[in-house]
Amino acid sequence: MKPAAKRWWTLAALALSMCLSTGFAPQSLLLSQDAPPTAPACKFCKSTGREVCSEHPAGECESEDGVLYCSHIADCKVCAGTGWVVCRECKSDVAQAALDKKKADIEKRRIALKALDGKMDRELCKVETKHFILVWELERIKVDKKFLNQHEGMHLYAVRLERLYDDYCARQKLVDKDFREKFKVFVWGWPKDHEAGALAFCGQNASGGVKLMGSTPAYSVCGNKRNFNDDDLLHRNIVHSVTHLMLSAQQFPAWMGNxxxxxxxxxxxxxxxxxxxxxxxxxxxxxxxxxxxxxxxxxxxxxxxxxxxxxxxxxxxxxxxxxxxxxxxxxxxxxxxxxxxxxxxxxxxxxxxxxxxxxxxxxxxxxxxxxxxxxxxxxxxxxxxxxxxxxx
Ligand SMILES: [Zn+2]
Ligand SMILES: [Zn+2]
Ligand SMILES: [Zn+2]
Ligand SMILES: [Zn+2]
Missing domain, CATH: 1.10.390 (Neutral Protease; domain 2)
Known part of the structure; x- marks a missing residue:
């Protein structure tokens, strides 16, 4: 292989690995080896075609790729809730198209999620993923000796819920169509919010966690330090309770516990x-x-x-x-x-x-x-x- 061709392949391989790690489909690199890539190799963005939005704390934008909507940044004028902007150097069309698609999706979800805010008469801090809608109202949480702010805590639990979903489905060979709708999980910081939220979203209330089993599965819990004095306890409670929701919702919705x-x-x-x-x-x-x-x-x-x-x-x-x-x-x-x-x-x-x-x-x-x-x-x-x- 000639040196120039070899360099092209090295760059292509590098860009491919970066695109994969950031979740962007490297379409331009899947063409035949004769076609030049449409996204130019760019040192500035490491050929990902995008850079993090300047409006948010360092390290927080990366987690937006794992979610469909995040209320914490949804109103950002710069990134329109995606966490990213297109690279100012290479101005990649591929990255721009992906960001435009996500922006349109965010707007659709914003409208659908408004119903939750309406029930509590205020805007809730929430994130939507492929299988969950998580309302997260804990201002901070200590995880592995480190305090996470509300935004970080919410994303961590969104990742954990999706991981549980995958694991749960793998055990019984279930697929998405075995469930009718997304699971709603509400983690409140104040007992009075849990009381009102459990009533609004699960149809009843109690001081402990409240579950709505069946076709519109939901779980509400007050996750403050008084109830769960460490992250493991809260996480375990949510794993236990969401497992109940999943069992009740799979195939045809019914609660076998009664x-x-x-x-x-x-x-x-x-x-x-x-x-x-x-x-x-x-x-x-x-x-x-x-x-x-x-x-x-x-x-x-x-x-x-x-x-x-x-x-x-x-x-x-x-x-x-x-x-x-x-x-x-x-x-x-x-x-x-x-x-x-x-x-x-x-x-x-x-x-x-x-x-x-x-x-x-x-x-x-x-x-x-x-x-x-x-x-x-x-x-x-x-x-x-x-x-x-x-x-x-
Ligand atoms: Zn670039
Ligand atoms: Zn977020
Ligand atoms: Zn932004
Ligand atoms: Zn139980």
Whole structure:
């Protein structure tokens, strides 16, 4: 290869990697090797075709690429809510077209999201992503020993919610069309806002987190330091609660927690707590009591001990419970049932969930999906726990 051609390829490869990392489709670089790229190699913008908007603090514009709308910068006269402007040196057409498209999308979402503001009689701090609308009213939050401002905190939680969505769907092989609408999550800074917001968006209120299950899923919680004195606790609470919303919304919307599917409803939410933290400490009682604890939240260890000491709640009893009548040991066992099913086959678990939502009793659903009686299931599950769970 001639030196000039080699340099062109190096630049193209460099620009390609940059375009990929910033989320811009490098269309000009996908043409045949004879066609010159339409976006010129530019040292100023490193060939991304754009630069961050000068109106916002350093490091905050990059996260706008991950969202569809952010109220924090939506009114900016310079970037029109995109966080970026086209590079003043290369004036890339490709980048300009992408920014124009995002600006048009932002305007559409601004109008749709106005309805939320209307219910609270003020403009809410909010962000919209592919699968969530997150209202975030915590002025700051300490994450890993560093204080994040409201804007940074909101984007962090938007990323976390999308990550949960992907993980949740991957476990059961669900796709976007298994859900009817976006999930709304409200994290308030003041109890009075949570009280009004839960009533407005979830149809009821309580001092603890409030969920609206089913086809228009929503969760409202007061995320202040009094309720959650660190980021992990708030994050875990949101993972637990949003898992409930997702289970209730998938396929056909229905809440199984009040029709004897309590073990599956609570078990799956605990499963995601355990997955990320190895601790389960969220319980959905009518008036949630933050002091509830079972064996320090170490459910695997607890379940193993219950089986070893012959004190494990029998499956026929657990399968009669609604979500709010499960005892503490039953919560741990419910987690472990879900753990067992997900370790076998996520798609079969999805089928089991669908049966429970149709108000089929777990006994009959087990027979239909797994061809197992309750006794057979329980024996298999116990053996699996003793084989796989830690002893300390
Ligand atoms: Zn440039
Ligand atoms: Zn933002
Ligand atoms: Zn701006
Ligand atoms: Zn729960």
């Amino acid at each position: 029709v004897k599917g309590g073990w599956c409803d609570e078990g799956l939410s605990h499963w995601f707590e355990d997955r990320y933290w190895g601790i389960c400490d969220n319980y959905c009682y009518q008036e949630s009591n933050s002091n509830v604890d079972f064996k320090g939240g170490k459910f695997r260890l607890a379940v193993r001990k219950l089986i070893e000491t012959d004190k494990v709640p029998p499956a026929p009893q657990v399968f009669e419970r609604t979500s709010d009548t499960l005892t503490l040991p039953e919560h741990a066992v419910a987690f472990s049932y879900v753990d067992y099913f997900l370790s076998r086959d996520g798609e079969k678990f999805k089928a089991l969930c669908a049966e429970l939502k149709r108000k089929v009793h777990t006994r009959d659903a087990l027979k239909k999906v797994y061809d197992l009686s309750v006794m057979e299931f329980e024996a298999l599950w116990k053996a699996w726990v003793l084989q796989t769970y830690p002893t300390k």
